[in-house]
Amino acid sequence: MADQTKYIIQVGTTQAPEHIYIKVTQDGPYHVYGAPKLSQVIIEQNASGNSGRYAQGQKFQSKEEMYLCRCGHSQHAPFCDGSHLKQQVHLTETASFEPLLNGSTEIDGPKQILTDNEHYCAFSRFCDNGNQVWGEVTMHGESHEKLTEFMVHSCAGGRLLVFDRETMQPIENDEEAGIYAIEDPAIGCSGPLMVRGGVRVESANGESYEIRNRQALCRCGQSSNKPFCDGSHASVKYQDGIK
Numbered sequence: 218m219a220d221q222t223k224y225i226i227q228v229g230t231t232q233a234p235e236h237i238y239i240k241v242t243q244d245g246p247y248h249v250y251g252a253p254k255l256s257q258v259i260i261e262q263n264a265s266g267n268s269g270r271y272a273q274g275q276k277f278q279s280k281e282e283m284y285l286c287r288c289g290h291s292q293h294a295p296f297c298d299g300s301h302l303k304q305q306v307h308l309t310e311t312a313s314f315e316p317l318l319n320g321s322t323e324i325d326g327p328k329q330i331l332t333d334n335e336h337y338c339a340f341s342r343f344c345d346n347g348n349q350v351w352g353e354v355t356m357h358g359e360s361h362e363k364l365t366e367f368m369v370h371s372c373a374g375g376r377l378l379v380f381d382r383e384t385m386q387p388i389e390n391d392e393e394a395g396i397y398a399i400e401d402p403a404i405g406c407s408g409p410l411m412v413r414g415g416v417r418v419e420s421a422n423g424e425s426y427e428i429r430n431r432q433a434l435c436r437c438g439q440s441s442n443k444p445f446c447d448g449s450h451a452s453v454k455y456q457d458g459i460k
């Protein structure tokens with residue numbers, strides 16, 4: 218196990234209990250430890266046809282150790298069935314170990330500050346909720362602040378953070394550690410594994426990525442920012458086969 222003193226934890230995130238973590242294996246599945254909650258969630262549209270909420274889908278029995286598919290070929294998703302061996306897929310990690318804020322742009326509003334690192338977009342589209350988050354944050358009024366927080370906290374990939382302008386503290390919710398296989402009927406495909414609640418993700422090389430409340434791990438095998446999702450599942454129309 219990696220040395221805890223080396224971990225980078227995103228501001229506003231509390232790390233999940235140490236025994237819950239995800240190990241990326243070399244050209245293989247995610248090896249999940251500590252039995253975090255595991256289920257499917259479905260991005261449900263609101264009345265205006267935008268991403269409105271995550272509806273509960275199928276629940277899976279979580280175990281102390283499990284292997285989750287990251288090649289996109291398993292017939293038993295979200296679990297690995299060994300298909301990566303037959304497909305000879307290359308799942309080399311390419312993501313940076315730097316904190317996301319180092320690569321983020323900042324948008325100042327009257328009461329809040331939004332930060333955005335677009336390399337971590339998982340295309341869940343909560344940021345474009347009729348009104349776009351980049352505009353919402355610049356508007357005056359509590360309803361705009363609440364909508365900004367909703368969009369940021371719903372973002373699957375965690376590219377967005379929102380800070381209170383006066384205290385400069387991040388506005389965050391405590392989240393239980395969980396892994397959610399996204400289904401996205403509005404665009405007719407399955408999405409990443411959304412990982413919530415400060416779960417540490419350790420690279421195959423033993424180094425840990427920044428620990429964050431919201432992360433999206435690629436499971437279609439096509440991301441160019443592995444192990445994180447970059448939205449490529451939408452263009453390849455990844456189908457996980459979960460009914």
Ligand code: FES
Binds near residue numbers: 339408410434436446
């Ligand atoms: S699941 Fe989103 S890019 Fe692979």
